[in-house]
Amino acid sequence: MLEQLLIFTRGGLILWTYKELGNALRGSPIDALIRSCLLEERSGAASYNYDVPGAAYTLKWTFHNDLGLVFVAVYQKILHLLYVDELLAMVKREFSEIYDPKKTVYNEFDDIFQQLRKEAEARAEDIKKSKQVGKPVNNNLGKKQGQLQNGGTDGGNKKKGGGESGKDGGDGDKVKGNAKENGHSNGRTGNGVVQVNCKENGNSTAGAFDVNKLQKLRVKGGKKVDTVVNKGSKAEPTKKIKKNRVWDDSPKESKLDFTDPMSENIAVVAAVEGESMMDKEEIVSSDSETEEDEEPGKDNKVEAKKKGWFSSMFQSIAGKAKLEKADLEPALKALKDRLMTKNVAEEIAEKLCESVAASLEGKKLGSFTRISSTVQAAMEEALARILTPKRSIDILRDVHAAKEQEKPYVVVFVGVNGVGKSTNLAKVAYWLLQHNINVMMAACDTFRSGAVEQLRTHARRLQIPIFEKGYEKDPAIVAKEAIQEANRNGSDVVLVDTAGRMQDNEPLMRALSKLIYVNSPDLILFVGEALVGNDAVDQLSKFNQKLGDLSPSPDPRLIDGILLTKFDTIDDKVGAALSMVYISGAPVMFVGCGQSYTDLKKLNVKSIVKTLLK
Known part of the structure; x- marks a missing residue:
């Protein structure tokens, strides 16, 4: 049963809607579709599933790109309606004929839709009945199986290089050619197993090793290889004798702690490092823009520079009324390969191209406009839309808001092993210190050896307090006590360092889920490497999945930023930045670009888009 069919413009104006009488939709499936698919460049997907307590819906949609219309159908997920795709195509065709941009009410379309729905349902019912009747069974397959079971008659087939073999394929089979009768044949044995001749004129058959070639390989440059090997074996390499290590009988230190003692006077890093790159605006400049400013009027040259590799591969189509999928495929395929060379995950690149194709199909191509330039412009808009944060996360503003409520702002750093969580936590702490915010570190990595000492070193260099309880402790309890300590000493921000864990390690993921559930942090940052490609998709998707599945809360917390x-x-x-944002929907809030405390900056969306498409 079709629950709802909605027609609206890309600007959000609802033109016409159909609702099943007596059935009210649970939740907001249309809003969820717009947020999760249409705005996130996932419109190339076939359908979207929306689950709420007590109901589950499937949504399908299509576009009329020339008119800027969206057609969405909603039905119960359990029904699997077969006629929805055809119905959407029919509604799209009929509504586009009566559409007027100045008109907002289309009551006359009610009767047209009812007729279209009846036709689609009747056609789907006919297809269903024809499938239930089924096709006649092919009896030839049964005959062949019976012949094989009765001893096999396939052995009489002719083989290359051999003649006809007997039906039973015994030792008495006659084989034509040069093959020797050696108990083997090209026919089928009594057990139904096909055997091939093993010998031919005393030599191995094709596929076996040729002994004559071995004789030739043994001679190299007129000398036998054995002689060379023997000569080489006489020269033995000189052995290096390792000197014994001398251990001091009376070590100066009673423990293996080589960190700087607390008594030393270490200069504040802020006086040495300077201003953090987070507060500096990055200026993006390109060669094409500079050339455009210097040589105005030379549009053809500038356009060719901007197109780059596109212009050398594709040419404009003169007189093309509307773009079709076949016209877009060459440009999209080249664009997909280009994105993959930039370390974009293959799955993400394919979905992006499908979304761009869905947004361009049926659109009119302007005069003297290349298809490649149209595709590239659409991809630039899509990439900028994905990388631009959908919601504002201003940490400084949120910190001051939490300070007014007299509670610390808690940030939890999570991620896989070896990505640099502790180092970048210290960079974030340095940036916050520059804005006169009191920071405290919480050493909740009680699993990795040396993690507490590492964080203690950063805290001492930055001259900020650190809360630690050593190793083999429950990280959720350590974080809770750290937040309580921050309340007592007046710290504005608590930066929680956690142990690195793989996304498939369920015990550690369960401990992380418990830490988040117990302490309810204000921000969960996923720390990931820019070096990964396809693995970024697996890491983020499984982190979010595990945090949701293992949390006892009905509304679990997921990753807020990257x-x-x-x-x-x-x-x-x-x-990797594009893959991570696309798969999680979380924005890239910080970018680590060096090894000093100042090497932390914001993600420049324009720079990333230009780099991906150049």
């Missing part, structure tokens, strides 16, 4: 590390090591392979 901190991308080692961004200075990837050159133009910036695709």
Whole structure:
């Protein structure tokens, strides 16, 4: 049963809607579709599932890109209606004929829709009945199986290089050619197993090793290989004798702690490091823009520069009224390959191209406009829309809001092993210190050896307090006590360091889920490497899945933002940022670009988009 069919413009104006009488939709499936698919460049997907307590819906949609219309159908997920796609196509065709941009009410479309629905349902019912009748069974397959069971008659087939073999395929089979009768044949044995000749004129058959070739390989440059090997074996390499290590009988230190003692006077890092890159605006400049400013009027040259590799591969189509899918496929395929060379996950690149194709199909191509330039412009808009944060996360503003409520602002850093959580936590602490915010670190990595000492070193260099309880403690309890300590000493922000864990490690993921559930942090930052490609999709999706599945809360907390590390090591392979944002919907809030405390900056969306498409 079709629950709802909605027609609206891309600007959000509802033109016409159909609702099943007596059935009210639970939740807001249309709003969820717009947020999760249409605005996130996932419109190339076939359908969208919306689950709420007590109901589950499937949504399908289509576009009329030339008119800027969206057609959405909603039905119960359990029904699997077969006629929805056809109905949407029929509604799209009929409504586009009566659409007027100046008109907002289309009551006359009610009767037209009822007729279209009856036709679609009747056609789907006919298809269903024809499938239930089924096709006649092919009896030839049964005959062949019976012949094989009765001894097999396939052995009489002719083989290459051999003649006809007997039906039973015994030792008495006659084989034509040069093959020897050696108990083997090209026919089928009594057990129904086909055997191939093993010998031919005393030599191995094709596929076996040729002994004559082995004889030739043994001679190299007129000398036998054995002689060379023997000569080489006489020269033995000189052995290096390792000297014994001399241990001091009376070590000066009673414990293996090589960190700087607390008594030393260490200069404040703020006086040495300078201003954090987070507060500096990055200016993006490109060669094409500079050339455009210097040489105005030369549009053709500038356009060719902007197109780059697109212009060399594709040419404009003169007189093309509307774009079709076949016209877009070459440009989209080249664009997909280009994105993958920039370290974008293959799955993400394919979905992006499908979304761009869905937004361009049926659209009119302007005069003297290349298809490649149209596709690239649409992809630039899509990438900028994905990388731009959908909701504002201003940490400084939120910190002051929490300070007014007399409670600390808690940030939890999570991620896989070895991505640099502790180091980048210290960078965030340094940035907050520059804005006169009191920061405290919480050493909740009680699993990895040396994690507490590492964080203690950063805290001492930055001259900020640290809360630690050692190793083999429950990280959720340590974080809770750290927040209580921050309340007592007046710290504005608590930065919680957690142990690195793989996304498939369920015990550690369960401990992380407990830490988040018990302490309810204000911000959960996923720390990921800019070096990863396809693995970024697996890491983020499984982190969010585990945090949701293992949380006892009915409304579990998921990842709020991303901190991308080692961004200075990837050159133009910036695709991991796009993959992470696309799969999670969380924005990239920080980018680590070096090893000092100042090497932390914001993600420049324009720069990333230009790098991905250049």
